[in-house]
Amino acid sequence: MPPGDFPAMDAALAEATQRLRVDDGLTVLTDAVLAEHTSFGIGGPADVLVIPRNVRAALRALRILHDFGLAPVFLGNGTNVLVSDAGIRGVVLKAAGGLTDVSLQGESLTVGSGASLAAICHLAADSGLSGLEFAAGIPGSVGGAVIMNAGAHGGEMAQVVTWVEVATPTGDLLRLTPEEAGFSYRQSALRERGQLVARVGLRLVPSTATSVHSRMCEIIQERCAKQPVAARSAGCIFKRPPGDYAGRLIEAVAGKGLRVGDAEVSSKHANFVVNRGHARARDVLELIRLIQQKVHDEFGVDLETEICLLGDHNSR
16 A cells, blocks of 8 residues: 555544534544453554444444445444454444344344343343343344354354344445345354444244243353353354364363463363453464464364454554
8 A cells, every 4th residue: 555545544534533523323432442342351442433322323424434435343242352452443333332222023123233132132031032042141232143143052143033234334224134144153144244233133932931031040040150251251262163162172182271461261161261351362362373273283173263353463
């Protein structure tokens, strides 16, 4: 890129930021430390962080950014991501904290992507609707859960999603079928589309509030017993390898307690890396590579990461 392009980008970003600030449907922060917006507690600053209060405000923000040739990075509740120590240049658009509208019609839920998945699980249970029990205790936003096709206990988001509404870079809404969303194990085609997930349609089945809450309590109790839910982490680091479990393989190579800086493999569940206080992204990545190497050397299995990497992790 010619050196002269950088001042032009800086000017465009500055002018776009001014345009964004005058929209009362948007919260606009500059030099926002992303560690404060992730469950890992890791990550450098974003030049600009935009939090829309509703879908319409999000669409306006996207149109402004498009006018200035700026493509935002999207963030949900920051529970399944590792943000670079250098942060993220340009604009980060965060759905959690704003896109939280929910409507219930019969057995169908329409949910804003920024809504808490835990809150939606409880809403479904209170309404006597079954289908989301598997997600009890999974942190994060509904949009993030859909993008990564979050799942546990034999269930996953693909089983209950009926449609996904995405916002295009020009600020238009496009409704996708589950097939178009391209769900597969712990991922979807939504991750590669470069579009904001705005709303999600969920289809549940009638049950009783008592039975749904009972099953949710069982799952939450099991999660608390087996996982480091009180520690700062990004959830499971690795996808489940075919026919096995990442946690079992890591524990088998004496992985529990391995540490790089303040990043440590949890002693409670080996598929979790926890931030012991001041871990950096590069510590986590070094620990991930160490685990992968140990498991490969012992079992010939290549563990694939489940978390999303955001920002330039090659920066120092």
